[in-house]
Amino acid sequence: MALHRLGKDPESPDGKSPTVYYDAQTDNYVLQGWKIVDRERLDQMDIPAHETVIEFPRRMMQFFPEVSGGGPDA
Numbered sequence: 001m002a003l004h005r006l007g008k009d010p011e012s013p014d015g016k017s018p019t020v021y022y023d024a025q026t027d028n029y030v031l032q033g034w035k036i037v038d039r040e041r042l043d044q045m046d047i048p049a050h051e052t053v054i055e056f057p058r059r060m061m062q063f064f065p066e067v068s069g070g071g072p073d074a
Contacts, residue, residue: 005019005020006022009059018054020060022065029064033056033057035052
């Protein structure tokens with residue numbers, strides 16, 4: 001898998017999360033974020049057993065090439 005890190009959360013206190021990656025092999029984005037464990041929020045979603053959900057701040061949208069105007073390797 002050829003992951004390319006596109007950006008880390010500039011407001012993360014420890015600089016480790018969230019992060020946006022681009023997978024050149026699958027042409028998909030991989031997102032690192034905060035695991036949602038709040039049962040009330042999870043119960044509002046239909047999540048298959050093989051999937052998970054994360055919380056991802058709006059300010060991180062800037063790292064998606066479709067938003068920033070660059071290519072996935074930019």
